[in-house]
Amino acid sequence: MRASRLLSIQMLLETRGRMSATALAGALEVSVRTLHRDIDELSAAGVPVFAERGRHGGFALLPGWKTTLTGLTPSEAEAVFLSGLAGPAADLGLGAHVKSAQLKVMASLPPQMQGSAGRISSRFHLDPIDWYREADALPHLAAVSQAVWEERQLSMAYESWAKTASRVVHPLGLVLKAGVWYLVAAREGEPRTYRVSNMLQAEVLEAAVARPRNFDLPAYWRAAVRRFETELFTGEAEVAATEGGLAQLRRLGAAQARAVAAAKPSRRKDGRTVLRVPIESTEHAAGQMLRLAPEVEVLGPAKLRAAIVGRLEAARKLYGPARAPGVRKRP
Structure with a gap:
């Protein structure tokens, strides 16, 4: 040690x-x-x-002095191969470089360690894309990654939910979250987040990046995720859920999973657990909670419950009375 x-x-x-x-x-x-x-x-x-x-x-x-101790422990050698994520590396145009680096590391290891390190790539595979979703088209990721590596400014046309605008940013880093690539870049001196697939154009400029002093990419991203969740979930719903309903609530997202984990045992006579979960807008929550019925029942707020009832009434008008489409009643 x-x-x-x-x-x-x-x-x-x-x-x-x-x-x-x-x-x-x-x-x-x-x-x-x-x-x-x-x-x-x-x-x-x-x-x-x-x-x-x-x-x-x-x-x-002492200036110019270098150690010749470059050996890796078995666990360190395995970690090198574990970190070589083929999919993301290929997205960034680094797939060949990762393979080359792994070969060099493998060649430098003693024979008794090569088998252990090599098993990682054959027994572990990372697929970052979520279920039921296609990977984003990323025609400009190469230009974005070039701007990040070379610390050069980036000119882009960016499509947000509100409008499309042209802007020049100072790239600070790339983040891959749940299969989606994000660029963290400074604009007007403040770090901001841009989804790479929303870029309609991207051009690397000659001007150098002005990097904020002491900028920490992992720390920024953690704070950005917390801030996003705080701004996203503007209210709470009181619900009564079966054991299966609790499992479905956990799968809605991290915020709901935390709410389920923190819920105090408060069971009704029918065995359902009563708890409060964070929600977005009333309309969004109505669609979300309706999918979980009957395992999850919304108790309040009244506005959300009324929105769910409204959706059920609209569905009843579309699908009832029950008869096959196009079949006429007999005279």
């Missing part, structure tokens, strides 16, 4: 350059005191680590 941590210190200093004791300890998840002991042990072993004092000081390696 300690030997692995000592190697990690070398790798961190090689790849990131000078780092403070606090930053190094945080990256290794150890105390600063433990880190200082590790640094002393590295120095005693001949690794040229030196400390620089002052406000911008920290630990660094």
Whole structure:
């Protein structure tokens, strides 16, 4: 464990350059005191680590020095092959590069580790596209990914739910969520999210990207998802659900699944559980909840219940009285 941590210190200093004791300890998840002991042990072993004092000081390696310790543990080698997602990599035009990198990693492993690492690609496959949905057409993903990798601005015609507009953005990163590609890009200094399939045109510009200081793509995306859910679900519905209905509610989405998990046991005499779940607009929720009937009954609000009754009445007019279409009554 300690030997692995000592190697990690070398790798961190090689790849990131000078780092403070606090930053190094945080990256290794150890105390600063433990880190200082590790640094002393590295120095005693001949690794040229030196400390620089002052406000911008920290630990660094002697310029030009590189470790020759590049071996991978069996778990690390498997993780390399697990991260090579063929579908997304091909979407980005990196499929051949991923295969080439995997071959190089495989060739560098000792024989006893090659079988273990190779099994990952033959026994694990990721299909990011949701059921009953076709993958988006992505004619401009190549241009978008080029702008991201090369840190160049992107001119695009973008179709939102409200209008189609032309704009120039500063690409910051790409996100693949549930089979859908999103571009995170800064506009007027603020990061925003754009669905790649909504781009009607895309052109990579020569101008460099102005990247916001300390921008963290995973942190931004987590906050954006939470904000989207907060804005999307504007109300709540009180429902009574059977065990099967609870399972159907969980499948509606993450917000509803959390509501089911947090529901306190409150059963009626008929065995149904009463709970509150987040909903979007009344019309959207009416269609959504109607599909779950009779396993899920809406108790309120009254406006939502009335909207469901209205849909049922409209359906009754379309389909009743029950007789075959085109059959005339006898005179």
